[in-house]
Amino acid sequence: MKKCLITGASGFVGRHLLQYFDRVAAGITEVLGVDLYPAPLTFVPQQFSYRFEQIDLTQLESFTELAKEFDPDWLIHLAGESSVAASWRDPDRCIMNNGNIISNMLRFLKLRPMKHRLKCRMLAVGSSEVYGEYLEPFEESHPRQPYNPYAISRLYQEDRIQLDVKWQSLNIVSTRSFNHTGPGQNDRFVIASFVRQLCSAKKNGQKSVCLKTGNVQLIRDFSDVRDVVRAYHLLLEHGRNGEIYNVCCGAGVSLFKIIEMLQEILNLEVTVEPDQVLVRSGEPPIVIGNTEKIFRATGWKPQIPLEQTLRDMVQEQMEQNLKK
Amino acid sequence: MKKCLITGASGFVGRHLLQYFDRVAAGITEVLGVDLYPAPLTFVPQQFSYRFEQIDLTQLESFTELAKEFDPDWLIHLAGESSVAASWRDPDRCIMNNGNIISNMLRFLKLRPMKHRLKCRMLAVGSSEVYGEYLEPFEESHPRQPYNPYAISRLYQEDRIQLDVKWQSLNIVSTRSFNHTGPGQNDRFVIASFVRQLCSAKKNGQKSVCLKTGNVQLIRDFSDVRDVVRAYHLLLEHGRNGEIYNVCCGAGVSLFKIIEMLQEILNLEVTVEPDQVLVRSGEPPIVIGNTEKIFRATGWKPQIPLEQTLRDMVQEQMEQNLKK
Numbered sequence: 077m078k079k080c081l082i083t084g085a086s087g088f089v090g091r092h093l094l095q096y097f098d099r100v101a102a103g104i105t106e107v108l109g110v111d112l113y114p115a116p117l118t119f120v121p122q123q124f125s126y127r128f129e130q131i132d133l134t135q136l137e138s139f140t141e142l143a144k145e146f147d148p149d150w151l152i153h154l155a156g157e158s159s160v161a162a163s164w165r166d167p168d169r170c171i172m173n174n175g176n177i178i179s180n181m182l183r184f185l186k187l188r189p190m191k192h193r194l195k196c197r198m199l200a201v202g203s204s205e206v207y208g209e210y211l212e213p214f215e216e217s218h219p220r221q222p223y224n225p226y227a228i229s230r231l232y233q234e235d236r237i238q239l240d241v242k243w244q245s246l247n248i249v250s251t252r253s254f255n256h257t258g259p260g261q262n263d264r265f266v267i268a269s270f271v272r273q274l275c276s277a278k279k280n281g282q283k284s285v286c287l288k289t290g291n292v293q294l295i296r297d298f299s300d301v302r303d304v305v306r307a308y309h310l311l312l313e314h315g316r317n318g319e320i321y322n323v324c325c326g327a328g329v330s331l332f333k334i335i336e337m338l339q340e341i342l343n344l345e346v347t348v349e350p351d352q353v354l355v356r357s358g359e360p361p362i363v364i365g366n367t368e369k370i371f372r373a374t375g376w377k378p379q380i381p382l383e384q385t386l387r388d389m390v391q392e393q394m395e396q397n398l399k400k
Numbered sequence: 401m402k403k404c405l406i407t408g409a410s411g412f413v414g415r416h417l418l419q420y421f422d423r424v425a426a427g428i429t430e431v432l433g434v435d436l437y438p439a440p441l442t443f444v445p446q447q448f449s450y451r452f453e454q455i456d457l458t459q460l461e462s463f464t465e466l467a468k469e470f471d472p473d474w475l476i477h478l479a480g481e482s483s484v485a486a487s488w489r490d491p492d493r494c495i496m497n498n499g500n501i502i503s504n505m506l507r508f509l510k511l512r513p514m515k516h517r518l519k520c521r522m523l524a525v526g527s528s529e530v531y532g533e534y535l536e537p538f539e540e541s542h543p544r545q546p547y548n549p550y551a552i553s554r555l556y557q558e559d560r561i562q563l564d565v566k567w568q569s570l571n572i573v574s575t576r577s578f579n580h581t582g583p584g585q586n587d588r589f590v591i592a593s594f595v596r597q598l599c600s601a602k603k604n605g606q607k608s609v610c611l612k613t614g615n616v617q618l619i620r621d622f623s624d625v626r627d628v629v630r631a632y633h634l635l636l637e638h639g640r641n642g643e644i645y646n647v648c649c650g651a652g653v654s655l656f657k658i659i660e661m662l663q664e665i666l667n668l669e670v671t672v673e674p675d676q677v678l679v680r681s682g683e684p685p686i687v688i689g690n691t692e693k694i695f696r697a698t699g700w701k702p703q704i705p706l707e708q709t710l711r712d713m714v715q716e717q718m719e720q721n722l723k724k
């Protein structure tokens with residue numbers, strides 16, 4: 077019988093998390109979703125009552141008032157700027173924005189008297205970007221070396237949390253989430269952009285298509301968002317207070333390989349045209365995480381193969397095209 | 401023939417740096433000192449013309465206007481909250497304040513066109529606090545693990561700088577400065593506090609004194625501030641762009657040993673009375689830095705033995721007492 081507050085509830089991961097909670101019986105009776113933008117649910121929750129509030133989390137008072145009244149058992153913090161590209165366009169904005177938001181979350185948690193603080197557990201979603209330019213499969217003990225403003229904002233989040241777990245008796249589990257994708261992702265992210273471009277060609281009856289891409293040699297560790305939200309739930313249940321867990325597959329795939337897979341799914345001839353605008357400087361060639369820690373703590377392993385994720389994304393996109 | 405802008409010019413280190421620049425011929429012709437608080441110079445500079453402006457460095461416009469007009473070759477950034485204790489009293493304030501200030505410094509440096517940015521070199525003074533709780537003599541490659549809000553603010557400074565050196569062609573040398581002391585230090589810092597208490601007893605004609613202290617077992621790596629400002633000058637001359645250097649002695653001494661040395665200098669019987677208010681939780685028992693990197697880059701080695709530093713501090717304090 078838990079009450080759950082989700083920040084960033086309108087986002088890609090937020091919407092999948094709500095669906096997941098409604099599918100599994102997670103013992104959640106009430107959910108309060110908050111976000112800067114509204115996004116009406118596309119389903120009627122059966123397992124919990126749902127309420128949404130549109131608020132700006134950088135505003136301390138409006139958030140704490142709402143959260144205090146709701147009094148959550150779980151606070152799942154998904155909100156914040158999450159695009160590396162956007163963080164380059166305005167570094168200070170990204171860092172200050174994400175910094176203010178995490179600071180407000182922590183202030184809310186510290187409103188309670190010390191001895192009652194463990195009662196509310198926060199899951200703070202962070203990013204593999206904090207690792208920076210390394211090439212090995214990262215364990216969590218790896219030194220952090222943030223190479224973009226977004227990464228700095230997440231590193232700052234980790235450190236602020238560490239402090240308040242240690243000295244303020246807060247109860248927080250953190251993630252370093254690696255790339256994830258799936259149906260519903262915004263096409264400013266790479267795989268969703270491939271899928272949109274290719275499905276649109278398919279719908280136009282083209283047999284071949286020229287895909288504008290950045291560097292397709294990049295190797296990344298992609299998970300399905302539906303596996304990721306399951307990991308978040310398991311970490312809330314079984315993660316250790318103050319610990320940080322990689323959320324990833326532990327295996328890498330190149331963007332080129334993903335294009336090949338989409339080509340086969342869609343039965344399209346795809347040629348790749350590098351677009352310098354899409355090549356971001358300083359992107360590490362290989363990012364792969366180590367999955368041992370989360371597996372030991374929660375038994376979590378990703379279940380949905382990338383092939384399936386891509387098929388589901390294609391299906392969603394083709395259906396959307398048909399509806400238009 | 402250099403123009404030098406010093407932030408935090410009214411502080412302990414700022415005042416010693418001005419004296420140092422006036423003693424050595426550092427090729428500096430003009431100095432602009434800025435600080436939130438005024439502190440009239442106690443000497444007339446012979447080597448350079450000096451101008452002071454009282455400004456709040458968190459205000460972007462007033463700083464950039466002033467700095468742009470002055471057009472420094474060297475920007476020596478000493479300003480910011482520097483007390484761990486104060487950062488505990490208001491963590492957000494310390495982090496936001498130091499964060500805003502460094503962000504404004506970097507914005508100023510990025511006002512120039514890319515190709516002219518190397519011309520102005522910044523020395524960014526940071527802190528050994530970023531290392532956190534480790535026990536060995538730290539090399540700069542050591543993982544960072546900040547354990548207080550002040551440390552987070554300095555880690556954030558390092559990372560913001562790293563980014564702008566890498567992507568924005570800035571020219572910045574950073575330090576991780578370990579403990580330093582010397583004449584003129586505010587007695588909210590430990591050695592200055594010991595000296596003040598003991599000198600005041602001596603002046604009252606006491607033969608013995610009971611000293612209120614925190615944990616005197618703590619071992620720290622203390623340098624004389626006059627050696628430290630010399631290191632800063634050498635780093636401006638010879639440090640490598642984008643690199644971070646420990647500024648320390650490479651040897652540790654316990655606070656208890658320091659009390660023994662002061663006892664001998666002052667010929668006083670000192671007993672130590674632990675005061676729980678002064679014992680800060682989470683202070684690492686031993687902090688000692690490794691000096692190799694700065695030595696290789698600049699040839700810098702500390703020259704003033706701690707014994708001499710303490711004698712000079714005692715002398716200053718006794719003279720002040722006499723003047724009253």
